[in-house]
Amino acid sequence: MPDNTIARVHKLLRQQAAIASFGSFALREGDLHKILTEAARVCASGLDVPFSKVCRYRSDENDLLVEAGHGWKPGVIGNVVSRADESSPQGRAFITGEPSISNDLRKDTTFKLPAFYAEHGIISTVDVVIHIKDNQPYGVLEIDNNVQQDYDQHDIDFLTGFANVLAEAVATSARIELLQTTILQMKALVEEKDRLLDQKKVLAEELQHRVRNNLQLIYGMLTKQLDDTSDESGQRGLRAIARRVFTLAKVYENLLGAEMTHTTDFCVYVKSLCVNLAEIQDGNTDNIDLTCDCESMTLDLDMVTALGIIVAELVTNSYDHAFPAGNGAIAVSLIGGIAGMPGRARLTVGDDGTGFVEKIGSKRHGVGLVRRLVEQIGGDINLVSDQGTLWTITFPIATPSTDLPQAA
Incomplete structure (x- = not known):
């Protein structure tokens, strides 16, 4: 088998292992910023590039904000990279919903690139949309290289598959945040209930009965959900990710037993x-x-x-x-x-x-x-x-x- 074929097979296996490993990490980690940062690092490593970033779409501003990244100098993360339109590689991917591949930005004069691209010597990029089911896309996952690079379909498939796993992690994080917000709201209702008890005992007796029953039901559901989230096995919203990562891991395991083809x-x-x-x-x-x-x-x-x-x-x-x-x-x-x-x-x-x-x-x-x-x-x-x-x-x-x- 030629050396370049062996190298390609090893790269594919390494990419599949990276997706599986990241999925396991996302199961355990509750901090979305840490998940996004790890995603940027793994993507850069999986495609052998020095830079990567996760851009979040902001609807009010219609732009893409660098939420997390790997390899960048201070000042890049936390700033806007572009408008969410076809004036940039990531904007084009977001608008079209398709991967945007720029093998050599020096030959493409249609893009308006931020100054930090030149500062880092960025020449080639690949962007894929982070789709969230039945919701507006979260944003764009991008890898960047300071050398000219011709990316193949396997590279695009890896980045797209990784973006799908990342989308599930983002959606799950949003659900957890909603649960936590609901708990705070319920605590506020409890405090309001106590205030009403002091003001009007007659009204408070009826409220106490209704609120108590509702709180017992809601707290029971939320406590179970939060207990599952803190446990390594994860909560119900993460089971879909665990199953898909498990499936990818089985592919990796099976390939190892197939003489690395x-x-x-x-x-x-x-x-x-x-x-x-x-x-x-x-x-x-x-x-x-x-x-x-x-x-x-x-x-x-x-x-x-x-x-x-x-x-x-x-x-x-x-x-x-x-x-x-x-x-x-x-x-x-x-x-x-x-x-x-x-x-x-x-x-x-x-x-x-x-x-x-x-x-x-x-x-x-x-x-x-x-x-x-x-x-x-x-x-x-x-x-x-x-x-x-x-x-x-x-x-x-x-x-x-x-x-x-x-x-x-």
Whole structure:
């Protein structure tokens, strides 16, 4: 195998490990600034560049503020980098929603760059949007280099995947902040209740009864949520990140056992994944049978990663919602060589539970992520929910990773 191929494989593995490691860090850390700073550092390391930054969009000012970064001189973090329009690389990514790649800024005279770019000798940049489900994007994740660099699709996929994990961490941090704000508001209500007790005892008796009952319910919910947040296992809002990081970690583990190639047998991987998914579910799942039937199929790393997350999301969805009585069966199936569909394979995830109706405008993060991943890999997805639930995904199985040089 040529040296450049080996280097590329090691880089891909290192990037996948970086995403998994960052996800674990985000599970434990409650300080959003520390999460953003670590994200900038990991991205710079993962793409072998000296600089990286996370820019937050400010709607009132319509600009992008450098919220955290790596490698910059004092004075950069905390300042505006650009307007949120196409006059800058990060603005263009934010407006279009697509990655913005500038391999050589010296040849692009359309951008208005801040002075610190020249001070740091920035020549090439890559920007991706930090999308938050059903909300306005948080901002932009950018890596910067002081040498000319031609970035490939694997680099873009790494940065995009990392931005998706970071988006989940940002969204979870916002939910935690909302919980903490709610606690303060409830404490203020308690103080107000005490004041009313002193002023009007008759009114206070009724208020005390109603407020006490409501506070017991709300405090019970909030205390459990906060207890989970302080615990390393995380609270419910972080479980989606943990599951996706776990799935990426399984890809990394599987690749290590595949002689460090940039492809792997997806059948071997998905069988191992299903075994672990059955073990990490909440509650008593002893009476729910999870089976996996698949054909040996060698796929590209990026395809395996996307399909692994899809399987994890759909299987977990069945565990969580399909079996109110606590018993049933979930089946994962993978076949290639579909009649009438050359060059495509079929993945199915089904259960014999109560069925699933996907509501328009649903806030369920997992299903939305599944659909985005299917679109990302050029696949199609279909849901049938009459006797149980059956998800069918077809996807291309062309020769994997043709963009990487092959061994002589």
